[in-house]
Amino acid sequence: MPTFPRFTAMDADPVTVAQRLVGQRLVRIIEGQRLSGIIVEVEAYLGSEDLAAHTAGGRRTVRNEAMYLPGGHAYVYFTYGMHHCLNVVCGQRDEGVAVLIRALEPSEGVDAMFRNRPRARHLVDLCSGPGKLTQSLQIDLHLNGIDLRSSDQLWVERRRKNILPPSQIERTRRIGLNSQLNVDSLGNFDGFTNWWAAPLRFTLKNSQFISR
DNA sequence: CCCGTGATTTAT
DNA sequence: TAAATCACGGGG
Numbered sequence: 001m002p003t004f005p006r007f008t009a010m011d012a013d014p015v016t017v018a019q020r021l022v023g024q025r026l027v028r029i030i031e032g033q034r035l036s037g038i039i040v041e042v043e044a045y046l047g048s049e050d051l052a053a054h055t056a057g058g059r060r061t062v063r064n065e066a067m068y069l070p071g072g073h074a075y076v077y078f079t080y081g082m083h084h085c086l087n088v089v090c091g092q093r094d095e096g097v098a099v100l101i102r103a104l105e106p107s108e109g110v111d112a113m114f115r116n117r118p119r120a121r122h123l124v125d126l127c128s129g130p131g132k133l134t135q136s137l138q139i140d141l142h143l144n145g146i147d148l149r150s151s152d153q154l155w156v157e158r159r160r161k162n163i164l165p166p167s168q169i170e171r172t173r174r175i176g177l178n179s180q181l182n183v184d185s186l187g188n189f190d191g192f193t194n195w196w197a198a199p200l201r202f203t204l205k206n207s208q209f210i211s212r
Numbered sequence: 213c214c215c216g217t218g219a220t221t222t223a224t
Numbered sequence: 225t226a227a228a229t230c231a232c233g234g235g236g
Contacts, residue, residue: 043231052231063220081217083232100231119234131232176231211232 007156008149011071014044014090014097018202021088023164025157026104028137035112035137037104037127038159040204041211043174045087047097049187051195052177055096066145068094074154076134076144083131084140088148088156102130102175102201105209113137129211164204171199175212 007024010017027036045053054064054077066075067089075087075098087098104127106113113126113136120126120136127133134140139154148155173196181196192198203210 045231054231059221061220077231078219079230080232081219081230083217085231087231102231129232135233174231178230 004157004159006149007158008072010088010090010148011092012090014046014099015200017071017088017090018042018044018099018200019166019169020163021099021101021156022169022202022204023159025107025159026101026133026137026154027157028109028139028154029152030109030112030138033109033112035109036157037106037108037133037137037209038204039101039103039156040105040207040209041101041103042202043100043102044200044202045098045100046189046200047091047095049185050189051181051185051187052174053096053098058096064096067098068096069145072147072149074143074146074148074151076139076141078141080131084134085130086134086139086143100130101133103128103203103207103210104133104136105204105207106136124209128209132211168205170203170205172201172203173197173199174201 021039025036048058069089070093071090073089075089086101089098091097106126116136126136184193189198
């Protein structure tokens with residue numbers, strides 16, 4: 001098995017990082033075994049101006065503190081009383097910008113993933129959602145704040161020398177946001193003043209492994 | 213369609 | 225202190 005270089009260019013803006021992450025491999029080590037999948041769906045969260053971000057308005061709490069770490073760290077949070085979600089922090093320290101990892105195409109350690117998710121019946125059930133992939137890969141709060149560029153437990157591997165061409169990536173609005181966000185605001189992204197409608201979700205075109 | 217589940221956030 | 229919310233998932 002050849003070794004692949006790590007993806008470490010996470011200090012760019014979250015839209016750039018999001019596009020570059022699609023097609024790369026997320027690797028988790030459990031008891032010496034590799035569990036991994038190709039990243040097929042991500043969402044960018046743009047910091048204090050982004051009403052949908054945990055750091056909207058510059059809010060700083062115990063929960064979201066890791067989102068203010070320098071790009072390359074993990075921000076893991078617990079929600080709905082039972083699910084964990086994994087973000088790759090981007091940008092510089094204190095920016096509060098990140099990319100949510102929403103879905104993977106499972107590749108290595110599929111048997112272990114099925115053991116971690118007893119309800120899953122098919123390969124597509126393992127990692128087709130942000131809470132599913134953290135369950136499959138045993139990602140929880142103990143990984144919050146780790147440095148993905150140096151960790152021996154969780155990291156991103158480059159599997160292509162170059163990023164995917166835009167023609168292979170689809171852009172849509174983000175999933176699961178409160179419809180109350182469907183309003184205009186002072187901040188804007190790419191001409192969008194409506195953060196609910198902003199095209200900040202990136203999926204691998206024609207992938208069978210995206211969420212929903 | 214609805215519900216579980218509990219930390220966090222917001223309202224009183 | 226109480227109520228509402230939540231970057232979700234599973235079952236009808």
